[in-house]
Amino acid sequence: MRLSEIISSYKSTLMAKKLPFLRCRACSYTFYYTRDICPHCHSRDLEIMESKGLGTVFSVTTLLNKEKQRTNYAIIELDEGFRLYSTVISDKPVEIGTRVSLKILEIDGSSYPFFVALKN
Amino acid sequence: MIAGFASKVHRKFDGSAFELMAETVDQALEMAGIIPGEIDGLVTTFLPGVFDGNTYLHFFTNQVRQYLGLRARYIDMLDFGGASALSMIYRAQKAISAGEASSVICIIGGKASEVKALGTTVDSMDKVYDHISITPFDWIYRIYDSLNPVSDYALVAARHAKLYGTDDTVRAKLAVQQRFNGKGNDKAMYRDDLTVKDVLASPVISSPLHLLEIVYPVDGFHVFVVSSKHTSLRDLEIKAYGEAHWAEMPPELPDITITPAKDSSRVAAFDLERVDAFELYDSFTTTVLLQLEDIGLVQKGQVAKFIEEHDLRYTGDIPLNTGGGSLNCGQPAYMSGGVILEEALLQLNDMAKGHQVKGVNNVFINGIGGWSRSHSVSLVLGERN
Numbered sequence: 487m488r489l490s491e492i493i494s495s496y497k498s499t500l501m502a503k504k505l506p507f508l509r510c511r512a513c514s515y516t517f518y519y520t521r522d523i524c525p526h527c528h529s530r531d532l533e534i535m536e537s538k539g540l541g542t543v544f545s546v547t548t549l550l551n552k553e554k555q556r557t558n559y560a561i562i563e564l565d566e567g568f569r570l571y572s573t574v575i576s577d578k579p580v581e582i583g584t585r586v587s588l589k590i591l592e593i594d595g596s597s598y599p600f601f602v603a604l605k606n
Numbered sequence: 607m608i609a610g611f612a613s614k615v616h617r618k619f620d621g622s623a624f625e626l627m628a629e630t631v632d633q634a635l636e637m638a639g640i641i642p643g644e645i646d647g648l649v650t651t652f653l654p655g656v657f658d659g660n661t662y663l664h665f666f667t668n669q670v671r672q673y674l675g676l677r678a679r680y681i682d683m684l685d686f687g688g689a690s691a692l693s694m695i696y697r698a699q700k701a702i703s704a705g706e707a708s709s710v711i712c713i714i715g716g717k718a719s720e721v722k723a724l725g726t727t728v729d730s731m732d733k734v735y736d737h738i739s740i741t742p743f744d745w746i747y748r749i750y751d752s753l754n755p756v757s758d759y760a761l762v763a764a765r766h767a768k769l770y771g772t773d774d775t776v777r778a779k780l781a782v783q784q785r786f787n788g789k790g791n792d793k794a795m796y797r798d799d800l801t802v803k804d805v806l807a808s809p810v811i812s813s814p815l816h817l818l819e820i821v822y823p824v825d826g827f828h829v830f831v832v833s834s835k836h837t838s839l840r841d842l843e844i845k846a847y848g849e850a851h852w853a854e855m856p857p858e859l860p861d862i863t864i865t866p867a868k869d870s871s872r873v874a875a876f877d878l879e880r881v882d883a884f885e886l887y888d889s890f891t892t893t894v895l896l897q898l899e900d901i902g903l904v905q906k907g908q909v910a911k912f913i914e915e916h917d918l919r920y921t922g923d924i925p926l927n928t929g930g931g932s933l934n935c936g937q938p939a940y941m942s943g944g945v946i947l948e949e950a951l952l953q954l955n956d957m958a959k960g961h962q963v964k965g966v967n968n969v970f971i972n973g974i975g976g977w978s979r980s981h982s983v984s985l986v987l988g989e990r991n
């Protein structure tokens with residue numbers, strides 16, 4: 487798979503409100519950041535998967551953005567094992583370990599993964 | 607080995623970066639008793655926008671040498687952010703040992719004020735300029751609001767707190783002890799009394815990190831002259847050295863609370879019992895705590911207990927960041943490596959008036975650098991055997 491194919495597949499998956507990720511067929515490692523090579527075993531035998539969109543807050547920090555709004559910048563660990571930077575949309579403080587689900591938002595015409603806390 | 611060194615640091619320098627660099631070089635050469643014509647090597651580093659406000663300087667080492675009038679037979683350009691300074695003197699020494707140069711000038715610095723004027727930091731230059739990237743994956747993650755690099759270290763501090771109960775007080779205690787050391791250092795910008803309460807009362811910039819746990823970027827240069835020539839300075843050598851360069855995006859790290867200092871210090875493999883002072887990279891309080899664990903002074907997760915049980919002041923049992931570190935001296939050009947290396951040299955040469963540790967023979971210096979803690983350099987300097 488060429489990198490350009492991976493990126494365009496990611497974009498269309500996100501547009502369809504799903505979260506894509508990469509899985510190495512050789513070593514089963516899953517990862518999110520778009521490479522056409524497995525960063526673990528360096529195999530090029532990769533497949534693009536779709537996540538169920540459920541995960542856990544691995545770490546989170548609250549800060550004020552340029553518009554002085556509170557925002558929760560986070561690392562999310564998806565149930566499929568990979569992690570990514572994202573933002574947890576919440577008015578309340580978010581704790582590490584909180585279960586979250588995917589919420590795709592459109593920014594400047596492109597779709598990106600955000601997360602919201604799951605109601606227990 | 608180190609024939610001379612100098613620093614010139616300003617909160618904001620109104621002149622040009624080239625001018626400030628040349629002044630610092632002059633001062634270092636004067637200490638070394640070496641004339642510019644004797645310099646035949648240059649090692650330096652460059653960060654976008656930081657040197658003089660230009661996002662890029664075409665053939666940077668040419669520009670440095672053109673300004674200084676320096677012909678060379680050895681040049682190296684390092685790219686490890688804050689850890690570069692430590693590697694500079696190692697590589698300079700290696701070139702001298704190999705007969706490739708006799709006197710090498712190592713230059714690190716620039717003007718952080720040029721970047722601050724844009725309302726950004728060096729690790730978020732992509733937000734104000736097109737055609738600057740931070741990683742090969744910017745398209746998919748740089749849309750989130752963050753305060754890179756503060757927020758990235760905040761994520762680490764939050765995770766460390768969650769896993770090991772390292773609360774805000776632990777980090778504040780470190781800041782307070784570093785301030786104590788800074789109070790005796792005439793190079794420190796911040797020398798007022800500081801309490802744990804003060805640190806915790808300062809604004810939270812990116813939770814859990816407070817303003818007083820974060821370095822203040824400034825303008826300035828550090829210059830180190832490595833030479834085969836003997837000078838009035840103590841005859842030092844590199845007793846141990848290790849580098850580690852990691853490849854993961856931070857979310858991909860198996861454990862974000864571990865830095866490559868774990869690997870670089872293992873390569874250096876120096877008996878920490880023989881170390882008289884530690885100078886550990888202090889971009890944030892958290893950075894120091896992580897290194898205390900990663901270099902092996904204490905087990906991962908136990909740093910709160912360590913801070914409780916030891917006195918980290920320059921008069922204490924484990925002197926740490928003995929001049930106050932860059933948290934109190936400022937961080938020239940977004941890189942603290944020059945600050946901690948200079949402090950090590952002051953200590954080893956008994957030149958640290960007001961913050962001198964007694965009987966310093968070996969100093970352990972650790973630099974962390976590059977976005978996302980991707981580089982670490984561990985270095986022990988001591989008197990030549």
Ligand SMILES: [Zn+2]
Pocket residue numbers: 510511512513514515524525526527528529
């Ligand atoms: Zn693999």
